Amino acid sequence: MNRVPVGLVFPGQGTQKQGMGEPWQATPSWRLTDEISAVTGEDVAELLLRTPTEHLRRTDLAQLAVFTVALMAWSEAVRTDALGGPVVACAGHSLGEYAALTAAGALSPQRAAELVAVRGRAMREAALAREGTMGVLVAAPLEQVEALVADLRDEGAEVWVANVNAPGQTVVSGSREGVAEAGERAVSIGGRMLRLEVGGAFHSPYMAPAAGSLRQALHRTAFTAGHLPVVANADAAPYTEGGVWPELGVRQLTSPVLWADSVRTLTGRLGCRxxxxxxxxxxxxxxxxxxxxxxxxxxxxxPAALPLQPVVER
Structure with missing residues (x-):
């Protein structure tokens, strides 16, 4: 009997909350807070233990906090051999792609943290320079959401598809007026909008000003030449060569996160069970x-979620 192949997935911004690090404080993985603080200049332990949820909505702080907790969960699972099967691929949602690259061996935790810090600050600056927002269109088919958004842009609105998260869940991003208009028209395609409390119009052209500093940081970062497959947000394809990630990382800033297709790549082409x-x-x-x-x-x-029971193919 063989243990089934495992894929690792990592969440993005929006999952942060006050005290999110408390469950990990007594584990060996807590040392990552010191390591990440040293390379980013932020007091990561303070972010994870005492920073109010409202303050954690700040883009750069949210990204660093979520990234650190994701790495602690991964580190503890690996340390205790608790994943229940061999890891064959990784993927992360938006920010989570940097944790995925770390877990796959493409980046060290310290290098990934440096990139997350640069990315978060650049995105915050872009959002402050050009106000925007995001909303989730639920229940409507993707093709009809895409057509609706395209019609709105033809009419002069600034709104784009930002995340294709799952069947019946598509996130749009752009100006407050453009996103609001998409919400008002959602009923015409059988959908409705849930507004998101975010700091900007992420994964849209509004993030283009962040590309310069992130590109520089990515190109001066040493990625491992070969690593476990990581499924990229930008095209839902798996990559195993470190040299491709600087341009994929920049592209991700202004491109939709193709999460539904990324999951299908993990469970289909890459065989994750x-x-x-x-x-x-x-x-x-x-x-x-x-x-x-x-x-x-x-x-x-x-930590209480570990270890996971092995699953075997019979």
Whole structure:
């Protein structure tokens, strides 16, 4: 009997909350807070233990906090050999892609943290320079959401598809007026909008000003030449060569996160039979169950979730 192949998935911004690091404080993985603080200049322990949720909505702080907790969950799972099977691939939602690259061996935790800090600050600056927002269109088919958004842009509105999260869940991004108009028209395609409390119009052209500093940071970062497959947000394709990630990382800033297709790549082409969500919250697990109901998915959002029971092919 062979243990089934495992894929690791990592959440993005939006899963942060006050005290999110408390479950990990007594584990050996807590040392990552000191290491990440040293390379980013932020007091990461303070972010994870005492910073109010309202303050954690700040883009740069949110990204660093979520990234650190994701790495602690991964580090603890690896240290205790608790994933229940061999890891064959990784993916992360937006910010989570940097944790995925770390878990796959493409980046060290310190190098990934440096990139997350640069990315978060650049995105915050872009958002402050050009106010925007995001909203989730639920229940409407993707093709009709894309057509609606295209019609709005033809009329002069600034709104784009930002995340294709799961069947019936598509995030749009742009100006407050453009996103609001998409919400008003959603009923015409059988959908409705849920507004998101975010700091900017992420994964849209509004983030283009962030590209310069992130590109410089990515190109001066040493990625491992070969690593486990990581499925990229930008095109849902798996990559195993470190040299491709600088341009993929820049492209991700202004391109939609193709999460539904990324999950299908993990469970189809890459053969993952179990997907393990590592980090705060259980958002990705819910999406994955809608994308591929046949795959096992489990969330590790605290040490008590470990170890996972092995699953074997008979």
């Amino acid at each position: 179990r997907l393990v969500e590592l980090g705060p919250g259980r958002t990705l697990a819910g999406l994955i169950r809608r994308i591929d109901p046949g795959v096992e998915v489990v969330s590790v959002d605290c």
